[in-house]
Amino acid sequence: MLFEPYNLAGIELKNRIVRSATYEKRANEDGFVTDALIEFYKDLTRGGVGLIITGNALVHVSGRTSSQMTCIHNDFYIDKLKRLTNAVHRFDGKVILQLIHGGRQCFPDLLGGENPIAPSEVHDPSTKITPREMTNEEIWEIIDAFGDAARRAMYAGFDGIQIHGAHGYLVSEFLSPHTNRRDDYWGGDEGRRFHFVEEIYKAMRKEVGNNYPILIKMNVDDFVEGGLEPEESVRVAKRLEELGMDAVEVSGGMYESKGKTCQIDILKKEQEAYFRKASRLFKKELNIPVILVGGIRSKNVAEDVLQRGDADLISMSRPLIREPDLPNKFMQGKEKADCISCNGCLRFKKLDVVKCVQLKTV
Numbered sequence: 001m002l003f004e005p006y007n008l009a010g011i012e013l014k015n016r017i018v019r020s021a022t023y024e025k026r027a028n029e030d031g032f033v034t035d036a037l038i039e040f041y042k043d044l045t046r047g048g049v050g051l052i053i054t055g056n057a058l059v060h061v062s063g064r065t066s067s068q069m070t071c072i073h074n075d076f077y078i079d080k081l082k083r084l085t086n087a088v089h090r091f092d093g094k095v096i097l098q099l100i101h102g103g104r105q106c107f108p109d110l111l112g113g114e115n116p117i118a119p120s121e122v123h124d125p126s127t128k129i130t131p132r133e134m135t136n137e138e139i140w141e142i143i144d145a146f147g148d149a150a151r152r153a154m155y156a157g158f159d160g161i162q163i164h165g166a167h168g169y170l171v172s173e174f175l176s177p178h179t180n181r182r183d184d185y186w187g188g189d190e191g192r193r194f195h196f197v198e199e200i201y202k203a204m205r206k207e208v209g210n211n212y213p214i215l216i217k218m219n220v221d222d223f224v225e226g227g228l229e230p231e232e233s234v235r236v237a238k239r240l241e242e243l244g245m246d247a248v249e250v251s252g253g254m255y256e257s258k259g260k261t262c263q264i265d266i267l268k269k270e271q272e273a274y275f276r277k278a279s280r281l282f283k284k285e286l287n288i289p290v291i292l293v294g295g296i297r298s299k300n301v302a303e304d305v306l307q308r309g310d311a312d313l314i315s316m317s318r319p320l321i322r323e324p325d326l327p328n329k330f331m332q333g334k335e336k337a338d339c340i341s342c343n344g345c346l347r348f349k350k351l352d353v354v355k356c357v358q359l360k361t362v
């Protein structure tokens with residue numbers, strides 16, 4: 001099944017392998033697409049992956065998570081982004097842009113010294129940051145920014161967009177009872193915590209129309225005390241489906257939960273696909289496509305996930321940093337990715353670009 005074509009909300013994919021969103025550190029300091037970023041995406045496309053989800057792209061300056069991340073918070077960015085989508089399409093690839101606001105997981109040095117913003121002033125022991133609570137006006141400004149970014153992504157030729165609703169960034173913070181302690185339209189109970197992502201979805205849909213794919217990556221579990229848990233996250237996904245969301249990618253964890261998103265030392269088959277139980281749960285409740293990410297390393301594990309109906313598509317990040325042509329190698333008979341899940345690629349502050357630190361050429 002892995003190499004069977006798949007129609008994802010109208011996007012014809014040549015196989016069921018997705019490159020999960022992965023920050024590349026290849027935009028320039030102002031967030032514009034560079035030749036290096038385009039070459040990187042050409043390599044990925046030629047490597048045979050069915051769908052690429054880009055590294056998180058910034059919708060508003062108050063949500064910057066990293067230096068040299070791709071930006072889309074202004075119309076100025078559209079032309080260069082178009083070069084990127086053209087490059088992927090020229091090699092018969094498909095590419096979706098992931099949109100982010102980093103919320104409390106931003107660092108003041110990337111925000112001109114400003115304190116990060118968040119639903120509530122909940123201290124993050126992992127970063128030692130206590131964010132500032134957003135005003136109602138600021139919340140609407142960010143919702144509009146997501147809508148504007150969606151329109152720009154469509155103009156730039158992306159095949160769709162993905163809301164980064166996972167890993168403890170702003171959208172995930174509003175959904176989480178741990179980081180959202182508000183008692184207003186935006187928080188206080190499950191229904192109100194849902195409003196932020198709901199309004200973002202509606203703002204985007206208004207901009208891009210009914211036929212443009214909108215996906216979300218979301219947490220099944222925050223893995224922190226009092227955080228989002230599977231029962232509620234499935235209900236969130238169901239509500240999103242009812243609104244018209246086209247697909248959901250299942251992940252988990254936040255900075256504070258330490259090591260749950262990108263688990264290390266995935267060396268045995270039993271350790272692979274560590275959110276599989278969660279995606280099975282989502283598959284049971286949802287009719288829209290479910291994408292599984294997290295620790296998929298072997299062709300037969302990926303195949304088994306699909307055969308058993310635990311997900312509709314499988315998604316990988318770290319293995320494709322090491323081997324952008326892994327899908328072609330799988331097709332030619334390779335069984336297992338070379339990635340050893342050491343997370344050296346995650347220490348990107350020290351790296352010039354995001355890359356595999358195990359390779360000799362580094």
Ligand SMILES: Cc1cc2nc3c(=O)[nH]c(=O)nc-3n(C[C@H](O)[C@H](O)[C@H](O)COP(=O)(O)O)c2cc1C
Nearest residue numbers: 020021022023055056262294295316317318345346
């Ligand atoms: C270097 C690096 C950058 C990442 N950047 C993003 C990102 O921009 N957006 C996102 O949703 N996840 C990001 N992730 C998480 C991955 O998409 C994925 O969820 C996680 O690595 C688990 O999948 P894997 O085991 O296949 O690597 C990143 C992971 C790594 C290692």
